[in-house]
Amino acid sequence: MTIGIKSKLSFMMFLEFFIWGAWFVTLGTFLDKTLHATGAQSGEVFSTQSWGAIIAPFIIGLIADKYFNAEKILGVLHLLGAGLMYLMFSAADVSVFYPYVLGYMVLYMPTLALVNSVSFNQMTDPEKEFSAIRVWGTIGWIVAGLAISYLFHWDSPKGIAEGMLRYTFLMGGIASAVLGLFSFTLPATPPKVAKGEKVSIGQVLGLDALKLLKDPNFAIFFVASILICIPLAFYYQNANSFLTDIKVDNPTGKMTIGQASEVAFLLCLPIFFKRAGFKWTILVGMLAWAVRYALFAYGNAGDLSFMLIIGIALHGVCYDFFFVSGQIYTDSKAGVQYKSAAQGMITLATYGVGMLIGFYVAGKISDNYNGPAGHDWRMIWLIPASIAAAVFLLFFLSFREKKGATE
Structure with missing residues (x-):
């Protein structure tokens, strides 16, 4: 270039x-x-x-x-x-x-x-x-x-x-x-598909990659990817409102710490991935969601504000260790024939289905714990922390990483 x-x-x-x-x-x-x-x-x-x-x-x-x-x-x-x-x-x-x-x-x-x-x-x-x-x-x-x-x-x-x-x-x-x-x-950047070439709806949506679900490990990862997006939605929907409600100064500016950590942990990911393997990389990402929300539940804008900052900074681990390593795993399992289709399928499952469920649940929970005194933020954060911990346990017990899979 x-x-x-x-x-x-x-x-x-x-x-x-x-x-x-x-x-x-x-x-x-x-x-x-x-x-x-x-x-x-x-x-x-x-x-x-x-x-x-x-x-x-x-x-x-x-x-x-x-x-x-x-x-x-x-x-x-x-x-x-x-x-x-x-x-x-x-x-x-x-x-x-x-x-x-x-x-x-x-x-x-x-x-x-x-x-x-x-x-x-x-x-x-x-x-x-x-x-x-x-x-x-x-x-x-x-x-x-x-x-x-x-x-x-x-x-x-x-x-x-x-x-x-x-x-x-x-x-x-x-x-x-x-x-x-x-x-x-x-x-x-001209069209990728040659003139006259037909593209099916299944190819567009990545449905050809559904064959990968025959692999029990990939099926477990696929389900876990949808489920972990439920607690993820709580962060997008509630984090800024939460920081604003408890009187944190410059909440939007402080939330950019999450993006800075995303860059930093992205650089660490290859090292961790190579040494710990895919399963433990994913598990660390899941655990980070649970820890982050627990920190939000018990932190405050005063003497415990450091807990909120750590929770925001964990965004790099939450996102990179689960979603980026998940994209790498999907790519390795798909092979040449289904690379694009598999990535499309995972994106549709996470940002589409998983987040759709997550935003619905987050909205209902927020209403349920909102009274005359305002939001009960501790409970609003402990619920997604529990969901993330449950997904962590499910993946830990059911996923079997094969020897040599990391390589």
Whole structure:
């Protein structure tokens, strides 16, 4: 790659995740404090991410891979998304807000695959080159969080009281419009499927990889992947609201510690994976979810605030040790024939089915433990901690790692 192309791809990745981080982290707090949504309503709003993940393969497989250049579709989706983001900024009620965010997530989720396609198309050695591009996405997410807390102070008690969190959608919308226009300057990424070649719905959704479920170990991993997404949903839906409720200063800025740890632990993952093997790497990731929520349950904004910081910092272990190592395991089990299909199937199962269930459960639990005195955050966090611990125990007892599997 030339420096010019590398710079363009890095800027693309920065904006892609800046847009998501600009509004998604504070969404729970916005729904609770500004739109006065119930826990169930918040769960429905957050589940739009899952519906987007379920619908995304159709857009990528049936449109991007077959008919149009990826960078052009990326541009159109982000320009449409900018318009929907403005409507989200203007919405005064959760019932008005919901269809806009649903439409937005259906448009946004496919762009996560499109930016990867545009990047990979320019690389001769993706294993060495991609990480240097992808890291700019994490930086974009971090910059968005820092801007909300330390530059604009939208998540301060005064900012929340004045409804300033609404401006996160305006910031995301402007960035989306910029990326939409910028996308048309990106290197050409033509359709992958040859003209006239037929693509089945099963291929699009990765259903060909269902054959992998005949392997008992892979079936156990597949079920565990869905189940662990239930406690994961609690973090996305409740973490910012929780930190805001207990009066933690600059909560959105502090949550960027999670993204920084994600980068750090990603570097540690190959070493741990090689020494401990796949089973124990996955187990550490599961255990980290349980420990994180226990720290949230018993920490506070005062003398025990360090417990909250550690819980946030565990995001790198939670995500990398389970999801990234799971992607590696899936790739190794799939073989050449089903590589793409298997990854698609796991994505559909986790971000689609698993998170959909998780957001529903998180919304119901939040409502059940919300009274006149406010949320009972200890119970709200102990429940997903228990679910994560149960999934840990299930996987520990049932998964049998074969000798030589790590290699």
